[in-house]
Structures are given as structure tokens and as C-alpha cells.
Amino acid sequence: MKKVLAFLSVIAMAGIISCTKEDPSVAATINAGDVTVEVGKTVNIGATTNSTAMITYVCDNTAVATVTAKGEVAGVQAGTANITLKVAAVEGKFKAAEKTVKVTVTAPEVPPTPSSAITIDGDFSDWTALKAGTFKRAVNDPDSPWEAVEEIRCYADEDYVFYYAKYNSEALAELLDNPDEILPIRFNFNTDGEFDSGYAKYFLEAYDLIIEGQLAENGAFCPFKQGELNQHIGGWKMLAGSDVPLITGLGSGAEYEFQLDRALFNQYANTSEDPMPMGDEFQTSIRFYFINAAGKWDELSNIPNTSIDEELGNGYGYLMRITTNH
Helix, strand or coil, X not given: CHHHHHHHHHHHHHHHHHHXXXXXXXXXXXXXXXXXXXXXXXXXXXXXXXXXXXXXXXXXXXXXXXXXXXXXXXXXXCEXXXXXXXXXXXCCCECCEEEEEXXXXXXXXXXXXXXXXXXXXXXXXXXXXXXXXXXXXXXCCCCCCCCCEEEEEEEEECCEXXXXXXXXXXXXXXXXXXXXXXXXXXXXXXXXXXXXXXXXXXXXXXXXXXXXXXXXXXXXXXXXXXXXXXXXXXXXXXXXXXXXCCEEEEEECCEEEEEEXXXXXXXXXXXCCCCCCCCCEEEEEEEEEEECCCCCEEEEEEECECCCCCCCCCCXXXXXXXXXXX
């Protein structure tokens, strides 16, 4: 009897074993590494798998990074996030698998702010620190018809054109005794190198573009108040209104300094029917005004100027030749 029971037990076990099939699926692998991406840019994780299932991607911090179904990671803001990669099981072939990679999002590189030799702050010591030959200076000729403005200077780098003006202290004080005095000013530019075209008054060479503004109000210097940018094409035509901040400036004592944004200037100069952007070399001058008894702009000074003589009886001078410092 015992032999029969043992035989039956062996038969039963064999039946159980024969009914249990071995799983032929192999382990799935996911190959992927941590990635770094800059804010606003993308990078692909580049994951691979031996499985026939597609890899899926889930990011745990979408405020830092996002990921597409193809593994393309986009940086949203600086920080870190984890992305989980998964493959589902494929019956009879591959087992399920998952892997987590770290994403580091970095802030974008900010190009260094251009460093200029001049800062518009009402402190004029940086003008005296300029190296000789890097700027142009025009001094009022004592035999010219004017005396209210003693000198101007101009310095240009790749980003800005800077001007400096020095008034005669006594003349300035007398002018500012009038609370209605605004000290109008006009910057003149020749940017095409052609001196026979453009506006030919007040200097011995024609200029094509002007920017006007005022330096004073209520009996004192004020931050520069800019007027329009105009170009002379048969007559004056406006290219930019007073709301476009082409020039900024500050004054102190009897001195005033200005900064012209070259990129902005060229942006509007290029909108003209006859574009005249400012290049590495250009010519410039300044015409100074005051408010006369009739409330109108009146000539105060033109610089550069020259002495009154038989050849140049009006005292007008040639434009300043400016070369950009690189």
C-alpha cells in the first residue's frame, strides 16, 4: 500500500511540474545618464533600451524642466529635477524596467555689460582720465562771434557716443537768471562722409541728421530732455520722436555730459528712405541756443568754430572727425 501511495505522489508531482511553464522573458535595460541644460534651451536624454517597448518619460518638477515623449528636455528655470524612464513588460519577451536620471538646469550665460570709459553721472573726472588721441576736443576760438560755451569733447566706443560741454560760468549764470531759460541744444551728424549734401548752415560742412533737446528748467540744469531725430532730405523729416531715448545727459556746475545710444540711433537711421547709419567714422558738431526776449530759440554758440576773418567771416568751423575706439 505504501508503495502505491508513493507512486501516486510521484505521478502527481510530475503532473504539477509539467503544467508550470518557465517565463522566457529577459530583463529589460535602460541606458541613460544625468543631463544638464540651460534655461530656454533643450537637450535629448538619448536613452536606449534592449526592450521592444517604448520608453516613457515623467518629470517630477515641471517648474524646472519639461520632457517630451521623445526624451527632449527643456530648461524652464534654474534648479534640479528627476525624470523617470520606464519600459513596460512585453509578454514572453522582456520584463518591465525603470530608471531615474537627474536634470540640472542652469541660468543662461549673461554677456558682460560693455564697459565704457565714461559714466553719465555728473562727475566729469572720467573725461580727464581719457587717453590722449582717443577723443576729440574743440575749444571756442576767442575771436569767434561767441563766448558762452568754452569747449566740447567727443568720445566714441562701439556702443555709445559721449559728449562733454563746458559753459562759461558767468554767461551760464546770467542765462539761468531767466526762469524760462531751457538752454536748447542741437547735435549734428554727418554719417555718410558726403559734405556737399544735407544741411549746409552754421558749419562749413553739411550734415544730414540732428537731435535736439534742452538742458535746463526753472533756472538750473535738468536731466537731458530729448527732442526728435530728424534727417535732412530736401527738408527736415522726423525719424524718431522725443519718446525714443536716444540721448541721456546730466549737468553740474557749468559742465554737462551726454550719452548717445548708437544701436538705437542706427535702428531709426536705417528706417529712412535714404538710410544713413553711424559707422566707425563720422563727423559731428553741436549748436547751442538760448531763449530770447520773444520766447524763441536764438544762437548762443556753434562749436567747432573759428575766428572771424575775411575768408571765414561768420566764424563757422568744420565738423569734428570722430573715430570709434575698439
